[in-house]
Amino acid sequence: MKTFTSIKQIGDLQQAFAKARYIKQNPFADQAIGHNRTLLLIFFNSSLRTRLSTQKAALNLGMNTIVLDINQGAWKLETEHGVVMDGDKPEHLSEAIPVMGCYCDIIGVRSFARLENRDYDYAEVILNQFIRYSGKPVISMEAATRHPLQTFADLITIEEYKQVERPKIVMTWAPHPKALPQAVPNSFAEGIGMTGYEFVITHPRGYELDPAFTAGATIEYDQNKAFEGAHFIYAKNWSAYSGENYGKVLSADRSWTVDSAKMALTDNAWFMHCLPVRRNMIVTDEVIESPRSLVIPEAANRVVSAQTVLKDILSDMDK
Ligand code: AN0
Numbered sequence: 001m002k003t004f005t006s007i008k009q010i011g012d013l014q015q016a017f018a019k020a021r022y023i024k025q026n027p028f029a030d031q032a033i034g035h036n037r038t039l040l041l042i043f044f045n046s047s048l049r050t051r052l053s054t055q056k057a058a059l060n061l062g063m064n065t066i067v068l069d070i071n072q073g074a075w076k077l078e079t080e081h082g083v084v085m086d087g088d089k090p091e092h093l094s095e096a097i098p099v100m101g102c103y104c105d106i107i108g109v110r111s112f113a114r115l116e117n118r119d120y121d122y123a124e125v126i127l128n129q130f131i132r133y134s135g136k137p138v139i140s141m142e143a144a145t146r147h148p149l150q151t152f153a154d155l156i157t158i159e160e161y162k163q164v165e166r167p168k169i170v171m172t173w174a175p176h177p178k179a180l181p182q183a184v185p186n187s188f189a190e191g192i193g194m195t196g197y198e199f200v201i202t203h204p205r206g207y208e209l210d211p212a213f214t215a216g217a218t219i220e221y222d223q224n225k226a227f228e229g230a231h232f233i234y235a236k237n238w239s240a241y242s243g244e245n246y247g248k249v250l251s252a253d254r255s256w257t258v259d260s261a262k263m264a265l266t267d268n269a270w271f272m273h274c275l276p277v278r279r280n281m282i283v284t285d286e287v288i289e290s291p292r293s294l295v296i297p298e299a300a301n302r303v304v305s306a307q308t309v310l311k312d313i314l315s316d317m318d319k
């Protein structure tokens with residue numbers, strides 16, 4: 001693996017699960033592989049899980065880590081080309097990226113969708129500049145359109161907890177006060193598409209995702225109907241993708257909150273969410289605290305996910 005920006009780059013899923021299982025059982029077996037290698041993590045946006053789990057994964061592999069919050073302590077970066085830099089941004093991304101590349105062996109980048117212009121977001125302008133100009137392998141720690149480290153952790157978690165060969169996975173939209181990117185649901189849909197599991201996406205009308213990610217999924221606008229017989233409920237809010245509504249909050253309908261009555265329609269489903277989650281907006285206290293909630297093991301698997309990916313990249317660097 002040279003870069004990791006989409007779950008598709010994980011390769012054969014069964015092989016990836018086997019690698020992840022080995023790492024989970026033997027977290028410190030590969031301490032030598034990262035010796036004298038440095039992982040640089042660049043955050044344009046906040047993070048708890050990604051920040052900690054990716055560092056932990058690197059440390060388990062014997063790597064050094066450097067973390068930089070671009071908006072706290074670094075120079076404000078100009079990201080557009082051709083501008084006269086007479087404003088409040090003293091440095092351009094075009095210099096900053098190759099400079100950052102000089103100080104590390106692998107770079108992780110978190111750069112969320114801005115939700116102002118769909119074409120700009122979906123072109124992954126920032127992530128692609130890191131890939132082109134850093135000279136180093138790049139890992140997405142959630143970019144504008146995908147969150148592959150999260151998706152891989154989600155797939156590992158489903159693999160661990162599924163009780164039938166081909167579970168029914170339901171991804172449900174749920175209300176949230178602020179506009180959120182589509183990266184997590186896009187990426188989850190892309191990942192489930194690789195599994196062959198039954199996959200239903202439910203959301204209010206107007207929240208259709210980019211069909212490039214949801215191909216093969218069934219879209220069901222009736223949330224109760226979607227939940228029937230589900231083995232996993234994957235809740236997430238996202239803002240609208242379609243046309244001129246891009247990035248907008250179209251609904252605050254709290255009847256979409258995942259509660260015990262809805263979970264009762266499922267086949268005793270496991271509840272999943274990538275976190276951070278707003279309780280009693282996305283999911284009730286009762287559901288997230290229930291024995292069927294997987295949110296903590298799912299977050300724990302973020303280390304396994306990142307370690308599997310980092311190990312693959314490090315192994316390929318030595319070739
Ligand atoms: C982000 C999102 O929805 O993309 C990060 C999730 C991992 N969530 C928030 O900003 C609340």
Ligand code: CP
Nearest residue numbers: 047048049050274275
């Ligand atoms: N799930 C996830 O990526 O969480 P953070 O935003 O806290 O990193």
